[in-house]
Amino acid sequence: RKEVEQDPGPFNVPEGATVAFNCTYSNSASQSFFWYRQDCRKEPKLLMSVYSSGNEDGRFTAQLNRASQYISLLIRDSKLSDSATYLCVVNILFSGAGSYQLTFGKGTKLSVIP
Amino acid sequence: DAGITQSPRYKITETGRQVTLMCHQTWSHSYMFWYRQDLGHGLRLIYYSAAADITDKGEVPDGYVVSRSKTENFPLTLESATRSQTSVYFCASTTGALEQYFGPGTRLTVT
Numbered sequence: 001r002k003e004v005e006q007d008p009g010p011f012n013v014p015e016g017a018t019v020a021f022n023c024t025y026s027n028s029a030s031q032s033f034f035w036y037r038q039d040c041r042k043e044p045k046l047l048m049s050v051y052s053s054g055n056e057d058g059r060f061t062a063q064l065n066r067a068s069q070y071i072s073l074l075i076r077d078s079k080l081s082d083s084a085t086y087l088c089v090v091n092i093l094f095s096g097a098g099s100y101q102l103t104f105g106k107g108t109k110l111s112v113i114p
Numbered sequence: 115d116a117g118i119t120q121s122p123r124y125k126i127t128e129t130g131r132q133v134t135l136m137c138h139q140t141w142s143h144s145y146m147f148w149y150r151q152d153l154g155h156g157l158r159l160i161y162y163s164a165a166a167d168i169t170d171k172g173e174v175p176d177g178y179v180v181s182r183s184k185t186e187n188f189p190l191t192l193e194s195a196t197r198s199q200t201s202v203y204f205c206a207s208t209t210g211a212l213e214q215y216f217g218p219g220t221r222l223t224v225t
Contacts, residue, residue, distance in 0.1 A: 032212050034212070034213075041219075042218070042219075043204055043216035043217060043218055043219055044157070044204070044216050045216070046213045046214075049212075049213075087156070087157070091212050101147075101159060101162065101172070102159075102212070102214060104156050104157040104158075105156060106154070106155065106156035107156060
């Protein structure tokens with residue numbers, strides 16, 4: 001079983017639509033959770049961290065369910081500029097220097113259509 | 115503010131050749147990482163380093179060597195390149211918070 005699983009998509013949605021991405025992780029020792037965004041042929045960049053209480057950043061809302069080991073990202077009022085691949089990322093706490101390792105999902109591709 | 119840079123950006127090499135990918139960061143971040151990204155696999159950690167002269171293996175270290183004699187540099191060497199090492203390689207760094215900052219990547223083709 002993969003440590004972090006995502007629906008690969010692609011998700012093709014019209015401008016203005018609301019779209020939700022889901023992610024599951026297998027290691028219950030996972031401590032921290034993130035969504036990264038990766039544009040085509042570019043490097044990944046942090047979109048937002050995911051907190052247990054849920055958090056919002058403008059049109060983006062992230063949720064975490066530790067009991068179900070499930071993370072979600074909701075994008076409201078989709079823009080053309082939201083087209084990208086969204087990576088679900090988990091930090092599993094190791095001791096020592098390994099504690100900053102991140103485990104990445106394969107990503108979900110979003111295309112927002114005019 | 116240069117941030118984190120990688121060179122070369124594109125490289126074509128032949129099977130069996132040694133090739134070194136360079137990574138340089140100007141933030142004095144302690145932690146640095148090398149990933150490869152392939153279709154169907156996502157980002158996979160090759161090696162990481164917690165500080166100068168401290169390195170450790172990640173998920174897919176075979177065929178790769180790293181060094182870190184200076185905090186700002188973290189070169190990745192393919193000792194004898196194979197076609198399976200054709201990939202996009204990303205270097206990343208962090209100061210110790212969990213957000214990692216990625217370089218622009220190196221596209222390596224092994225023929």
